[in-house]
Amino acid sequence: MSDATSFVRIAADGERVAIERALAEEVPVALEFNGIGYAVLMATPADLDDLVAGFLVSERIQxxxxxxxxxxxxxxxxxxxxxxxxxxxQARRLLDRVRHRASDSSCGLCGIENIEQAMRPLPQVAAQSDADDAAIFRALAALSGQQLLNARTGAAHAAALVDAAGIIRLVREDVGRHNAFDKLIGAMRRAGAGWDGGFALLSSRCSYELVEKAVLADCPMLVTISAPTQLAVARAAEAGLPLRVLARPDAMLASPAP
Structure with missing residues (x-):
């Protein structure tokens, strides 16, 4: 995160006040594997070990x-x-998928050459979540208190590992929602942590790319605070991934049973 920056706050009544505001840092992060430049992500430059460990799973290299x-x-x-x-x-898989690209997030699609590659079959999710609805609402109520970077800047997404009781066990933040989830998956790998009947909670919409990351990480349930796309719901059903979307303090939507 950068130092505080000066702004002028303009109110609806015309009042102008000078303020200082912290900004989330966003820098190009070039990923280089075995001497090959693979991707450039625009990311928050923290927890880079986690980012790489999760990104390699999302890219199906590891x-x-x-x-x-x-x-x-x-x-x-x-x-x-x-x-x-x-x-x-793993280097062989890297060479099979190698591409030189610059993207604004680890979206998993940038640089892919054809539709068949983009719509590659997903494995079936083997893990199962033991969390009930009350556990999800418990985690939702606690998430904002765990978003330390976002509390300071208002510009960061969070991805959280939540246990079956609804207790948040691990959180990673980034200016990019895809990066935040990769960081969480990577942090879990590095810590030897499993889902243990819990779920992933993301402070973002439910996109196709996030569904794919969840499936490849064998996440037993994906919960997002915003709406899904049609493709995200279809791909989640294909892989047997339960979704809870538009998850707010008072209500949420459950995807049709796979």
Whole structure:
């Protein structure tokens, strides 16, 4: 996060007041695997080890249970280069999917060459959530108190690991909703943490890309505070991923049973 920046607050009645406001930091983060430039993400430059560990799962280069590779970040005048070396089989997957791209988030689609690649079959979610509706509402009520970066800046998304009782166990934040979820998945990998009958709670809409990330991480249920797209609902049903969307303090929508 950068230092406070000066603004002028303009009220509806015309009153103008000078204020200081903290801003969320957003920088280019170049991901380089085995010496190959793979992607450039616009991200909050924190928890980069987690970001890479989650991104590799989202890109289907690694699986959740694979050993986590060390990440070496290098600051440059223009941003950050995060370097990691993959094992032989993972390097083969890397070469199969390698592309040079610049994207505004780890969306999983930027640079893909055809529709068939974008709509690759998803595995079936094996994990099951034991959380009831009350647990979800409990987590929703607690989420804002866990969004420390967003509380200071108003510009960050959160992704949370929630247990079956509705207790938030782990949170990651980023200016990008996709990056936040990758950071959470990566943090879980690095900590050896499982879903343990819980679910993922995201402070964003439910997009196709977030559904894919959840499925590849074997997340047992995905909860988002905003609406889903039609494709997100269809892909979640295909993979057997339960959704709870438009999840607000007073109500939420449950996806049709897979």
């Amino acid at each position: 699986q959740v249970g694979d050993p986590v590779v060390p990440v070496a970040p290098h600051r440059t005048a223009a941003g950050i280069v995060a370097r990691a070396n993959l094992l032989a089989e």
